[in-house]
Amino acid sequence: MGRLMPEFTKQYARAVLQAYADGRATKERAVEVLGLRDYAELLVMLGDAGIQPPRLADEEIEEMAQTFENVLRMG
Numbered sequence: 001m002g003r004l005m006p007e008f009t010k011q012y013a014r015a016v017l018q019a020y021a022d023g024r025a026t027k028e029r030a031v032e033v034l035g036l037r038d039y040a041e042l043l044v045m046l047g048d049a050g051i052q053p054p055r056l057a058d059e060e061i062e063e064m065a066q067t068f069e070n071v072l073r074m075g
Helices: 007-021 027-034 039-049 058-074
Strands: none
16 A cells, blocks of 8 residues: 555555455455456455455365366366
8 A cells, every 4th residue: 555645545455455365355346336447456465565456265165176077087
């Protein structure tokens, strides 16, 4: 969050970023609310703020890996 912002705006932006990271806001909503150009800018802001982007649940990742493995076996 290296942009020059008043402290209140920085706190608001951080709250929006945290809401996105916690899964309480969609990436589209976060981009819109923060007035960003695209998802790439959102990722940069997350990195600048030291906030990890959301990730899928371990179960979802495992299911995707299993599906991928099954597809590879078919080919």
